Amino acid sequence: MIGVLLVNLGTPDAPDTSSVRRYLREFLMDGRVIDIPYIFRSLLVNGIIAPFRAPKSAKVYQQLWEHRGSPLKFYGEDNVHDLQKKLGDQYAVRLAMRYQNPSMESVMHEMQLLNLKKLIIIPLFPQYASATTGSVFEKVMDLMKSWQVMPELKIVNYFYNHPGIAKYFAEKAENYRKKHSFDHYVFSYHGVPERHIKKGDITKQTCSFGTCCDKITDKNHLCYRAQCFETSRLIAKEMGLKPEEYTTAFQSRLGRDPWLQPYTDETIKKLTKEGKKNVLAFSPAFVADCLETTIEVGEEYKELFEENGGQHWQLVESLNNSKEWVEILKLLVEN
Template sequence: MIGILMNMNQSVSQPSSSTSKNIGKTGVFIVNLGTPDSPNTPDVRKYLREFLMDGRVIDIPFIPRFLLVNGIIAPFRSPKSAKTYKEVWLPEGSPLKVYGLAVEKMLQEALGDDYVVKLGMRYQNPSIESRLMEFQKMGLTEIIVIPFFPQYASATTGSVYEEVMRVLSKWQVMPSVKFVNQFLAHPKFLQGFVQNAQKYLQAHQYDHFIFSYHGLPERQIRKGDCTKEVCKLGSCCDTLHAMNQHCYRAQCFETTRLLVKALNIPEGKYTTCFQSRLGNDPWIKPYTEDVIKELPKKGLKSVLAFSPAFVADCLETTLEVGEEYKEVFEKEGGEHWDLVESLNDSPIWVETLVDLVKTC
């Protein structure tokens, strides 16, 4: 009997060569936030409703969230948002989708035939569910999920995790699944912003450097502190350590420190701040708009701005930081404002993703 079992085990553990040739493909699922299907008001309204009804984005109970989003925000904000989307819309479509599809193609070519790369959007199209259903039919050995957010936040990376697992939980058979949590310290990610900054640094002398990140309500940061003792929304973010390593605000400050070191920016010549407030509740500080209003009063008339929470240019970078904040700065007496582009579809961003896949 023992001999029979040994022979059976040997036959199971040694698949035929014809079978092994069909095993080993890895799915690489790159996911960004999302975009309307068009810059027209109905599509923007549809996008805002899906985005803002996510309980990780507006983290209040369902009924008040439903009334707020569908009764106030989506109906009144969508026409204005549609106008702004039209300002950044490319001939090929939404910048976020255009850059994303370009990266999908470039990453597939860089990884080769052992991988299948697909782009998904947390909100709207191509949806996470539709892309995962394509993966399901391929018999993949594993899926690596890379949310396109350098710093972890519940409203971004956490939401992608939740949606991916919601879909996968319906599968009878699930392959191995790996998630990339954050990549703020990846050398090539940092190098990409340094490279993009060089043309500005070579052409102009700047008085100050702004590192502007997307903001979040303070309550969401506090919720992330499971100890209820570490988070003070202040000097607790001066270093990144075991107890605050998943704190979005602390990760943003760490990103700035790493970029400042790589760019050789002296202490006192840069500020980390947060943009895109929504509503009346307090959001994480300092607020970018408040910071830039004060700079000209201090004699700082020339600024180079970075948006290192975004890997692709969009409304929050091109329009908000690149144009709206420039107008605010100049209105207060500033003279020169430049914005460093995001990584978009640059080769070094694709190299970053290859490294993330290979080391996941």
């Protein structure tokens, strides 16, 4: 039997303060997420961020929560069900979360007991980043180090350039373009601190936060920033957009250190000053609609856009539980 493990970032068990605080502590104590010495990270997370951010975040999660729970989780469960049907009985498909539940520890233990011939792990992050895919890699290695019998192991480290991704977003965008005329397009990706990108530049000479990401090369092919810009180019090409018709930006920055730029909120203000009134937005760093897409991009940025003179802001839905996404997952497994 072949195991297929889909791994997403994680979500609180419930939209209440204690659950959110527990989630934040596990998430932010990961040294790949906040890459400062453990003692300072612990003081920051347990003494400041988790206690003060949890109540506010819990209210936001309450807006997001549906009768099935967290969309990030139930879309993942749908993906497992549909992918299992497509692959057949020779595969065992499971879902795990890097943080909280279903935990990687419990699901990996279940996989171990299946005595697999091969284990294929797909972190559900289109672009590679140390804080996401890299963290999943590290956790897998840590959990498997005690296994006496090792199956063949395959880990997908990115899939932003799978042709089905650009095609999906272009087709969804076309549905909105048939109903409305847009004068600009924004591709908003989750930000990371610039130091994360610098640390990932093994050459120590490539990264300049400028034209170095204008195309994918042998030197930057695992750079998160470069992959984000390439994702935008691939979707824009599928849509027939010119470079001046779209902007790539980064959201969700935290703290005072510089994060990847341009920032999405500042981009929105700039676009409205330029007279842009109708914008179609994308969040191609996420495979499922969640707090960062539905709330941050879909609602908060819409409000910011309108406050600054914009008229129509529309978010294109993520891959979620679409048949196109399940087919992409099937191809990732088979290839």
